[in-house]
Amino acid sequence: MDPNPGPGLQAPIRIGPAGAQTGSAFEQHSAEIHGFLVRTVRDIDVAADLVADTFTKMLIEERAGRWPDHPRAWLYRVASNLAMSRGRHLQVATGVDRMLQRRGGDNVADSPDIEVLRRERRTDLDQALARLGADARVALLLAAQGYDGATIAITLGRTEASTRTLMSRSRLLLRDYLREDHR
């Protein structure tokens, strides 16, 4: 392709004919999905992998003509499932936090978003969140995105009753951890 068709031409980035909706969804939601995953799996590389996997699944849906009615909710559900599945396989340890705090690599060290994350990593809230289990983090972070308990239960693959117990315990634990940090 010739990039010099004439002055002032604002050629859009080319997007494949069957990838336009996924491309648009990526523009709209990738940052929040990535933020959700980083805080859930607590490893920036795993989170980035899962973002790619999540949007790849969306691209597959788009190609198959099954575009979700609610793309944002669909993305959170897929991302949650991937995060919990990955967490169960890898048993991501809390010690990975330090890797997250300190890792600097290509496309990472110079990102202002990552620097924001580094600052966040120093907060009591983040440290308290890290002490919860993966399912609990997913539940509280989904709730923070506005999802109700029933929806979170479906996403977690739990009964509503067990999700209710999980979330109430998690909120109380989070409060305890924050209180400890302030002592």
Add this chain to the structure above:
Amino acid sequence: MIDHGHALTLAATAVDFPLDASERAILDAHLRDCTACRAELAAIREDAAHLAALPGIRPPGWVRKAIGRTHRPSRIVLLAAAALLVTASAAAALLVGAPHREARNPNATPSATGLASLPSSVPSSAPLDPSAASWTSIGAGVGGKLVGFAGGYVALGSGDFGAPIAWFSTDGRAWTSTSLATQVSNCPGSGPSGTETVPDADAAAIATNGRQVVVVGAENPHDVAGCQDVAASIRPIAWISDDGRTWRRSAPFYASGPNGRATAVWAAPDGWEAVADDPRAGTLAVWHSTDGLTWDSIGPLAGPTDVPDVSAVAAAGGTVVVSRTAGLFVSADGRTWSPIDKAGGCETGATQILAPATPGLNAWVVVNGSRICTSVNLTDWSTKEMPMSIVSVAQTRFGVIADGDTCFGAGTNCADPAPRAYLTVDGVSWSLLAHPTAWYGRALADGPAGVLLIGSGPDGKGGLVSGVWRLEP
């Protein structure tokens, strides 16, 4: 009356689930008489609000390119490989001994790209025929941010736990690595086992004046005091090397106070300047050093004072241009800053900046997504919308080379998924260059052995392998 524990469980439940009538009545009755429980409920709701206020985090640039690629290797696998590399490099560092300590006055010629001080043996900057140019695979096993200087090339990469690694090569073929950090015991109770070792520093940026190379970042010694007060244990630091092999490490920019990091660095007429936190001013500041080892804050950086959001910086002849979320800013001395209100559509969101260079393009280059804005005087701008998302740009002896990807979001459905490179000699017209089969982590630099591109490409077995390619005119 229910006990406090039952009441708090109901209160926490009510944040996410509706209570039935009896539960609601019980809780309300308890809260009426229990000041502590009311306070606890308020705190739980406040925690929920804080979680909801956490910002989004843009994923790395490679993520979008990876969508739809079914054979994408796991980054975890790549990290494991990096861990092996850093282990080897740490051992090598022990074998060759500690970096020498003597100080010297660099008395260097400032150049943002290092081109000005290339030795005379470097091939001339004769015009390149873009249609005839090609890339030759000459090496492998290196990645990171790449600079070229008189002594060769340095790639700043990272290993396990973000350990900074400086890869050096004179010719792009053979690379040696130096770990810039020392492995120290982790803080008790931290990490997977609590007994592993971790690097005592990480790196964020690299720059050259053509004769020396400086890296900036932060140190976290994990000592007793630091482990007890993690909010005041991280300090900005720098490393400097005359030859790319041996590195001297600076003292922390400041001795005590809140955590801080150095995130950007450039060559100044009388030494070096860097962006780092300044706890005394409570702001992001510009720091100056004549030798790369001792640093002094010379004033606040333009823009917001509390967000370390420097996304790109370049300098030449004492003029510095920096990109922040709030826009582009320029300074003639690192102390006084002015906004660049108009930059051809690249005013905000710029991710890369190049300074004018000779040989090369005598113009400032600002990259914003797929857009490239160029200006000789930072007042009059030319804008080009490239048919690709730009991954890296570099000043070279042939002109500015921009490297990018043509497909976003389309994955394997994209009709033309290969990465692209373009060359400009005037900042306005761009000519297509050949491109090696490198998908990820690409970086370009000119140096003694020519223009190199490093990155990772397919290994033919469904995975990736890092490579080094040289541009052949």
